[in-house]
Amino acid sequence: MHTPIFWQFPFFSSTLFVIGALLCTGTFTATAAFAHSPICNCYNDDENGDKVICEGGFSDGGSAKGVGVKVLNDRDRVLIKGAMNADSTFTFTKPDDDFHILYDAGPSHQVIIYMDDIE
């Protein structure tokens, strides 16, 4: 079972979490370009129970338009692939399989949201 992590800080994958966290720590303090952090939140669509809505953004208010989103199963197989739209949202139909969502804003700018944390 993965440790639930929400829209906190970027990292590469669950297996590289520690390395990612260390890289982020150094980057935040050293590089102005990385002064923002990616943020993502996913919730069930109130109007359609089969759908999940993900909202993306950055801590500096920047748009998430075009940021890649993947829905993967527990074996990291990509089930759905897409990108945030102009409204910085991405909507998908829930897969039958267990899944997690990768919000991928580039190296050190990734957020994973697990299925159990979708409200």
Add this chain to the structure above:
Amino acid sequence: MIRNLHRLLVRSSAIALSLAGFSTTALAHFQVLYTPEMAPSRANTTRFTMVFTHPVHGGPHMSMEQPEQFYVVSQRGSDSEPKRTDLMKHVKPIDWLSNTKANADETQTPIKAFHASLPRAVTRSLGDHIFVLHPAPYYESSEDKYIQQFTRTMVNVGGVPGNWAEPMNLPAEIQPLNKPYANWTGGVFRGRVLADGKPVPNAEMEIEFINHALDQEGRRFAAKGEVELPQDAYGTQTIYADAQGEFTIGLPRAGWWGICALAIGANTEHEGKALSQDAVLWVQVKDMK
């Protein structure tokens, strides 16, 4: 005759002394628009309490009339469109209790306040949610004038900023130059006083701390204040904005701080009486732990 006069003088002095802590000149009216957490990590139901009071003293309170407007303007990210949602259907009257009683048997006459319990959908989206209250003008008999305080409380969900710094062109408004929902103890808060979107030079302002914890369930403030005031002038901090309408205040303690700009709105009369249209902005401060 002389004895009766003496009794009258003693009684009058006692009343004057008992009221000294609540003299009308020393107390600042503040429209409270309170919710416990201005910066939640994720969406939740949001409960607002609206009470017109003197927060540093925990009272006395003033009965409110039905608010004219209560709405939220939400925005996720700096380049998205703000979305306005009317919330008046959620506004319900409540009885607000005094936090002190002369004796245990005293029957209270509660004053009228309001609350709004908002469903999670209202703050479901990441970003800024600016809650705006237009209360009805309140008649302050001791000053023979009406007071109307346009009040804003900003809630941010998840850390994505939005429209917190954008003017809303209200009749009276404090434009924040710091995020009102993310302040450390010991920091400063900057802002600009606006009326109809234009800076108000040299505006008179009052700042108060919610010194008596607000109990939403119990519908009262705590009886004991967190801070003992060394003298009444410490209760309401009075400052003036500069020629550009800008101001800076210190934030020496964690909790809720209210900032009020006095009599800056264009409307100066209501029902044949003077009207003071004020702006109130609430700021939440947290300790670095």
